[in-house]
Amino acid sequence: MTLLRHTTPEIKPRKALTINPAKTCQPIGAMYAALGIRGCLPHSHGSQGCCAYHRSALTRHYKEPVMAGTSSFTEGSSVFGGQANLLQALENIFAIYEPDVVAVHTTCLSETIGDDIPQIVAKARQEGKVPDGKHVIYANTPSYVGSHVTGFANMVKGMVRGFAQKTGKKNGRVNLIPGYVEPADMAEIKHLAEALGVKSILFPDTSGVLNGPLTGQYSMFPEAGVTVDELKASGDAIGTLGLGEWASAEAARYLDSEFKVPCKILDLPIGLKATDRFVDTLRQLAGKSVPESINFERGQLVDVISDWHQYFYHKKVALAGDPDQIISLVEFLVTLDMWPVHIVTGTPGKRFEARIRELTADIPHEVNVKVEGDMFLLHQWIKQTPVDLLICNSYGKYIARDENIPLIRHGFPILDRMGHVYFPTVGYKGALRLCEKILDALLDKQDLTCPEHQVELQM
């Protein structure tokens, strides 16, 4: 049977079309971010299909219930505007589901017809549709701009715009914006901050929301996520660390310019060097010294890399995913003496290619990079220059199967494995796990496919 063997090796430039995207649209990122606020119901201001698709996609990735409201646009709303829908939606949501916060994001439809969300929300408040002590925040996330990553960034900015307050008295805490990472990653970032003795406000925080336990109860609002009070306090923090330029910089810079909370934008702490920079920056910001427990974790990671470096040596890797993730992953692969040679992100952003070129400058091999690329192009590159390993979301399995390459699932969405929800890839522990995954993938293939006389027991 032909399994998706529709990829042609010849590459012709394409302008008008995307095949097998390496991104999706803004609203889902906004929905994911909003789920990281305690007691928050994300709300999709658009047709009900958008909301259904986002909820399904997030449910498939997390295997958890994902709740969100929709303005359920009809033909009428598309002509006369969605104000009436949003007003009614807010009234219904607060009356029945009783969230503390509703986080409204727009869609291509509501943006194009020109709905003014702050104005509608103000009207809802005036008309008593938003009860006292309840909150509505918003983000503009037209689907024809950016990607799921920018949608996430916009909603995180919406959080500080909607909640941050300045009392004039610093609270000694550090804002940590973890970027578009998994719940387990957010927990790991909190763990590192705690180990350093840093009081932090991490937002959004989906740990415990989208990887919660089975309790025998269904709760629309799990007892997890950043609280409204914490978000309010972000304006009094001593500093902000935004992890990942694409997903976190907007909010970090907003706090800097509006609330004079100084910010630093770092790469996502994936891999040895990026985690070093994170730990060091956080340490300096909070005036702490690195505890032995963190040194120990780091030492274990370096130990593993030394034990296994011959197996990493010059292995070629293809990657597709989100810019913040890919930048740090590429840096880590280079640290491991591997060669990332084909790199695609679907998310726009000029700095991406320059960063990748910088990180791969010393690789004695041609490196293909495409911003606003897709997985079809990635597959074509692989056909032209084969690789030893593919790192990408679940859609990479087609390429992996066609080309007989081991696949490590990383990014969004992962629809066919469970680990991403529970085990981090950030921090030293995350890097250790990445090493394990890389070695398992490479060595499992070697064990299964090498000539019999070369099967090694001891590696």
Added chain:
Amino acid sequence: MEQVIFTERANQIVRKDGAVDFTIACNRDSLAGAVSQRACVFCGSRVVLYPIADALHLVHGPIGCAAYTWDIRGALSSGPELHRLSFSTDLKEKDVIFGGEKKLYQALTELIARHKPSAAFVYSTCIVGIIGDDLNAVAKRVEAEQGIPVIPVASEGFKGNKREGYHAACKALSKLVGRGDVSAVSPLSVNILGDFNLAGEIWIIKDYYQRMGVEVVATLTGDGRVADIEKAHGAALNVVQCSGATQDLAVMMQETYGTPFIRASYFGIEDMSQALYDVAKFFAEKDPGIMDRAKALVRDELSMLYPKLQEYKKDLKGKKAAVYVGGAFKAFSLVKSFRHLGMDVVVVGSQTGTEEDYKELAAITDEGTIIVDDANPLELSAFIKEKDVDIFVGGVKERPIAFKLGVGFCDHNHERKEALEGFAGMLNFAREVHATVMSPVWRFTPRRSGKAASAATSCTSPERPCDCAEVK
């Protein structure tokens, strides 16, 4: 029960009470703000047309609509798999301002040259409806230049729910039907409508018809091929499964070509057998032996199936099920199927049922059964707890809710991995139900582990016996 029902929705939820005439409100737009489990027009069109494996499916819109429908349904193909790729014009801000027609033309031209599909479907999305791209004009031009059918699908999301999407898909399909040469089609022939070949189900059904001596002209749309659909009007009969998805096409074909249609369900023993008997009856004049062949087929299949079902029934007897599915027609079959396993359906609902559908559901279910239209997760969760069900049958968004409550789950929707149609499917269904209802995992979940304890500590709340453990 706690307050989880919008007052506006009260008449969309009915508890069956034999003393009262059954009425239910349905087929209306979801309330703004409700966490509805429903989708949009585009979604409806996409699920219907997507399984046509040798066609190009180009989504004209921003990337999301294409990304979320990229190979998410296991609609299997026995040949080409072009349908499993994701093609999008990936509209940007500039296109929204200046229009996307040029981009669409380029994309179609390029894709047809590279992949040489047998036809192309171009799906409209919300934004296309607003900016007013003339899909018909572009399609007409490309069709003339490339010499394959290029068919626009009017699937702007905001125009309604999935139902309108089904209709748009049927209209698109009707443009393919009638183009082919039907001179070689047998007088004993059918089209299979409304089956998407999830987990290879259509192959099971096709095999039954062929064993009865009936030619299957086109499968719509599971394992579908453009050339087959083009000669679908040559079939003597349309057999339409599922209440919503493709019935409109059957109606159109009846009007245009005089092709009669019958409705069928391939789920469960009675409905599967009935479908074969109905087809046999239809052809009985042309082929007097056909009913005997149908009966022999059913007998053979049942004699294999029945003893195996009894094994499962031993464990499942007396267990309770909740069913929430897309179309109500499937719910009928499920109610009957669960009876064969000795189980009762105590909650039943659908996203798109009609009043007629719900009346029929009320007729075949027991007293006290909750019947619901367009439910939201809170309602579903409350019903599951109230009725203390052992298994929930639903789709992707319901699965984790069931599991959080410590209740088994069977995906009878897009994501089923086992064929559930036909006699073989009934056995698979029994196995799936058994696997989840009897799973040891529920012994470790708070609600169920507390159940034994609550019995021991003399539960005093007969209305909500399942909640005792939670209160502790």
